[in-house]
Amino acid sequence: MNYNSLCENISVNEQGHLTFAGQDVVILAKEYSTPLYLMDEARIRSNCRVYTNTLRECFGENALPLYASKAASFAKMYSIVSEEGFGTDVVSSGELYTALLAGIDAKNIFFHSNNKTDADIAYGIDKGVGHFVVDNVEELDAINEIALSKGVRQGVLLRLTPGIDPHTYAAVATGKVDSKFGSAIETGQAKSIAAYALTLKGIKLEGFHCHVGSQVFDADVYMRSAEIMLSFFKQMKDEYGYETEIFDMGGGFGVRYVQSDPYIDIAESIRITANFVKAKALELGIKLPLICMEPGRSIVADAGMTVYTAGTVKKITGYKNYVSIDGSMADNPRYALYGSKYTVIHAGRALDECNFECSLVGRCCESGDIIQENIMLPDGIKRGDVIAVATTGAYNYSMSSNYNRLTRPPVVMLSNGTSYVAVKRESLEDIVRNDVL
Numbered sequence: 028m029n030y031n032s033l034c035e036n037i038s039v040n041e042q043g044h045l046t047f048a049g050q051d052v053v054i055l056a057k058e059y060s061t062p063l064y065l066m067d068e069a070r071i072r073s074n075c076r077v078y079t080n081t082l083r084e085c086f087g088e089n090a091l092p093l094y095a096s097k098a099a100s101f102a103k104m105y106s107i108v109s110e111e112g113f114g115t116d117v118v119s120s121g122e123l124y125t126a127l128l129a130g131i132d133a134k135n136i137f138f139h140s141n142n143k144t145d146a147d148i149a150y151g152i153d154k155g156v157g158h159f160v161v162d163n164v165e166e167l168d169a170i171n172e173i174a175l176s177k178g179v180r181q182g183v184l185l186r187l188t189p190g191i192d193p194h195t196y197a198a199v200a201t202g203k204v205d206s207k208f209g210s211a212i213e214t215g216q217a218k219s220i221a222a223y224a225l226t227l228k229g230i231k232l233e234g235f236h237c238h239v240g241s242q243v244f245d246a247d248v249y250m251r252s253a254e255i256m257l258s259f260f261k262q263m264k265d266e267y268g269y270e271t272e273i274f275d276m277g278g279g280f281g282v283r284y285v286q287s288d289p290y291i292d293i294a295e296s297i298r299i300t301a302n303f304v305k306a307k308a309l310e311l312g313i314k315l316p317l318i319c320m321e322p323g324r325s326i327v328a329d330a331g332m333t334v335y336t337a338g339t340v341k342k343i344t345g346y347k348n349y350v351s352i353d354g355s356m357a358d359n360p361r362y363a364l365y366g367s368k369y370t371v372i373h374a375g376r377a378l379d380e381c382n383f384e385c386s387l388v389g390r391c392c393e394s395g396d397i398i399q400e401n402i403m404l405p406d407g408i409k410r411g412d413v414i415a416v417a418t419t420g421a422y423n424y425s426m427s428s429n430y431n432r433l434t435r436p437p438v439v440m441l442s443n444g445t446s447y448v449a450v451k452r453e454s455l456e457d458i459v460r461n462d463v464l
């Protein structure tokens with residue numbers, strides 16, 4: 028298999044070993060031990076630059092890319108994206124705390140989530156978070172009250188659902204009318220919440236947000252949702268004299284997990300969407316708002332790889348073969364959660380023919396603890412072999428748990444031919460840190 032065609036940071040060296048960001052994965056496994064998350068810093072930065080450069084080319088200074096940090100949230104990630112000119116999305120006090128720890132300017136933080144607690148709201152306002160993205164009217168009331176009690180007028184965007192079906196997995200589709208997220212334009216709910224927001228003294232309505240889903244490969248989805256959103260802005264202008272200052276178009280561009288996944292040219296999709304948005308705003312006679320996009324997955328997914336050591340290889344003759352690894356659904360729950368596909372590679376025999384059909388399973392006490400089913404690995408794979416799973420930079424570390432009291436793997440950044448620890452491996456002491464005897 029030509030791994031390079033999955034992502035250009037994956038290759039094979041003269042020893043037949045897998046390399047990631049130019050470094051030998053077998054050697055990294057030995058140096059840092061497994062399970063291990065690797066991240067390619069240069070790839071994170073170049074993924075960021077696709078957005079910063081294209082948005083600048085299309086909108087000049089009138090655009091701001093935001094990193095949807097739930098995809099991979101740890102202090103170093105916030106500093107990297109901020110150095111690349113990104114603002115940040117957070118969805119909890121925990122993500123906000125981490126972003127602030129990394130020195131992110133609170134003015135460039137957008138606080139999402141479909142159910143912020145009063146404590147989240149108070150903490151965000153105290154820290155000077157620039158923008159809350161408000162999901163519903165109860166939340167708007169709560170923010171208004173807390174802001175008033177603190178003598179603040181809080182900047183907010185309202186999350187709207189344009190009623191688009193992005194043709195992605197149900198679990199990650201968010202822009203439909205019946206979604207748990209946002210207020211629907213179609214039902215008139217969006218207009219009534221916007222009109223109401225304009226009457227609140229603790230609220231400064233800055234604009235609107237929509238996010239139609241994730242793992243989207245079709246620029247048409249963004250154009251269809253932008254068309255509905257911009258027509259809504261026009262209505263707000265005509266009926267309330269309200270001019271939208273910020274239009275946050277959401278994230279969701281897809282990435283390739285396996286070689287059969289489609290390829291998407293993100294820069295070109297942004298250009299097509301931008302041209303459409305500019306033309307539509309002109310046609311409707313509305314001012315072009317500041318344009319935000321908030322990618323998560325497409326910034327970090329292909330910048331990540333997880334490395335494991337194989338344990339038991341179980342052959343159930345006539346049925347199925349299992350290769351167990353020293354990781355599990357605790358470090359990668361995505362197959363268990365929604366059947367996500369991944370490319371699995373024998374790191375020490377990356378050029379060998381793969382003729383052993385098996386399932387790669389974790390060490391948790393759950394039959395559903397599967398990383399990938401029915402894949403092909405080299406025959407003779409055995410205990411101690413190093414196994415890599417590609418494209419794990421998004422929603423792996425950030426979704427990890429301590430199930431079965433497993434310690435979370437470290438995140439090791441690869442950069443300029445060297446490596447450094449961005450998140451330490453959890454210790455057994457970490458596991459009991461909050462236990463009270």
Ligand SMILES: *Cc1c(COP(=O)(O)O)cnc(C)c1O
Nearest residue numbers: 095238241278279321322323324
């Ligand atoms: C998850 C999420 C994103 C990022 O989606 P990706 O598919 O990771 O790009 C952006 N905006 C919102 C509101 C989200 O919930």
